Amino acid sequence: MRILFLGDIVGRPGRRAVQERLPGLRARWRLDAVVINGENAAGGFGITEAICEELIEAGADAVTLGNHSWDQREALVFIARQPRLIRPCNYPPGAPGRGANLVDLRDGRRLLVVNVMGRLFMEALDDPFAAVERELSLCPLGQVADAVLVDIHAEATSEKQALAYHFDGRVSAAVGTHTHVPTADHRILPGGTAYISDAGMCGDYESILGLQREELIRRFIEKVPGSRPEVGLGEGTLCGLAVETDDATGLAVRAAAVRIGPLLAASRPEFWD
Structure with missing residues (x-):
């Protein structure tokens, strides 16, 4: 199975990069599944139903969330009727939506x-x-699911690595999100799980984590709250992880970083191109 995971979409530049590039990549790389983290897709904070539908129409089979899951209040309602939108599974009982979904692929x-x-x-x-x-x-994995992808939305790299190693051999891929900066440690763990500490973001990299620089720099200098940061206005870069699994085991056999767009060094899965 060929799986593409795309890191946190930040605002309009990230959405535009996905909408413009994903359909072509899906066809060119003959992708079987695409998963996108969309927790910052609406102006950098949360996700709306309309945006979620746009990402699915662009080619996403599932959209994951994180600590900004409920920033757009409508997500508390529409997540119940959109099974492809997945919030963290460790929210306490009673939280709306679901923390996992077995997605039927094409x-x-x-x-x-x-x-x-x-x-x-x-x-x-x-x-x-x-x-x-x-x-x-x-x-x-291998009994009910043909492949398993876990989006680990976390701040600490140590916690991401601990989770990945703990479930190594039981999931196809464990992909870190949240910090918006792609790491260089993509690899296949000893048990056959593809891993990266952070897939990076889909957004404007001439920014601070996808947001315009000025207000954030001012906050660091003055230590005084101000206006809500706005999303960067530059061209978005697509970042994520490409994973190919063994059909017999569901475990990863290949993994490569994906970086397509300005500023960052380009990276594509050569085994698919």
């Missing part, structure tokens, strides 16, 4: 998408290890 195979949020330096949710364990016990 060729009939099934991809389990799990979203989990870390607890170090972030809002303290339920135990992420136990939450992912629960989802995997319901849809084991």
Whole structure:
């Protein structure tokens, strides 16, 4: 199975990059599944129903979230009727929506998408290890799911690595999100799980994490709150991770960073191009 994961979409530049490039990439790379983190898609804060539908129309099979899941209040309502929108599975019982979904792909195979949020330096949710364990016990790789992708939305690299190694061999890919800066550690772990500490963002990199620089710099200097930061206005770069799995095991056999756009050094999966 050929899977493309795209990191946090930040505002209009990130959405435009996805809408303009993803349809062509899906055809060129003969992708079986596309998962996108969309928690910053609406002006840098949260996601709306209209934007979620736009991402699905562009080629996303599932859209994951994170600590900004509910910044747009309408997400609390429409997530219940959109099974392809997935919030962290370790929200306490009673939270709207779902933390995992077994997605039926176009060729009939099934991809389990799990979203989990870390607890170090972030809002303290339920135990992420136990939450992912629960989802995997319901849809084991190779028995119910043909492939399993876990979006680890966390601040601390150590926590992302701990989760990935703990579930190595039981998931096809464990992809870090949240920090908006692509890391250079993409690899396949000993048990066969593709991993990267952070997939990076889809957005304007001539910015600070996708937001315009001036207000954020002022805050660092003056230590006084101000206006809400606005999304960067430059051209968006597409960032993520390409993963190919073994059909017999569901585990990863190839993994490559994806970076397409201005500023960052270009990277594509040579085994697909």
